[in-house]
Amino acid sequence: MPELPEVETTCRGIAPHIIDRQVVAVIIREARLRWPISGHLERSLTGARFLGVRRRAKYILIDTDRGTLMIHLGMSGSLRIMPATAPALFHDHVDIVLDDHLCLRYHDPRRFGSMHWLEGVSHPLLDSLGPEPLSPSFSGDYLYHHSRKRRIPVKQFIMDGKVVVGVGNIYANEALFMSGIHPKRASGRVAAVRYESLVGAIKEVLANAIEQGGTTLRDFVGGDGQPGYFAQKLRVYGRQGKPCRVCDTKLREIRQGGRSTVFCSVCQR
């Protein structure tokens, strides 16, 4: 489900409701996520006070006075604020009950998400991540230099979290269209000036999607339960067979690394 804009939307949605609140209980109904939830988590988190919400890549980092709660939403996860007394539905795997009778509820049908407790500042899953796409260190120059001599198609290159984090399938498709680059082009054969354009497109599409509250395709809702409104602005993703918004050519769909790629064979070279 969530790409970076949806994760950012979730962070912003939950932060005002949980900061300064104390955890009075942790209810784990299903611990079998991508990695099983550690037995330490409940003991460590209960009684802790939330201090702030951060994001690194698609990980949500919730700092407390005792350690940090690290949550990933996988493909189908969501976090909602709701009354602690609201009946738990199917796939509501975890409740973090707060001292004001609200709770932070984790829902994830596919269970590709995860929940970790960090005692220190780091975690192995965060160690080899590339730069944040909206940070100044992510530049055309950076992509150009890291792609030399690489043969991987440019779309898969920008979706590699060791290269840059937070560029998922939707926004990779969109950014390549916006910058006129063919998704199958070898990343090592993309010129510097085109990487400048691509990086600009990635920053623009992600920033716009965040402003719109994320992209709701099926069931995404932010921390307040509201859907995102970016879906109606998509240029290529999900529009295979439909006319290119620029030149009217029928958009093509191919598969790359098991993921669907939609592009315009006239606009993208």
Next chain:
DNA sequence: ATGACAACCTGTGGGC
């Protein structure tokens, strides 16, 4: 080091 691919899991939509 790089790249290709399977794996994790459930829900849904399209084709037959």
Next chain:
DNA sequence: TGCCCACAGGTTGTCA
């Protein structure tokens, strides 16, 4: 109408 297969927003691990 109902069944089955393919595919869905992500990421890691394995293997050649």
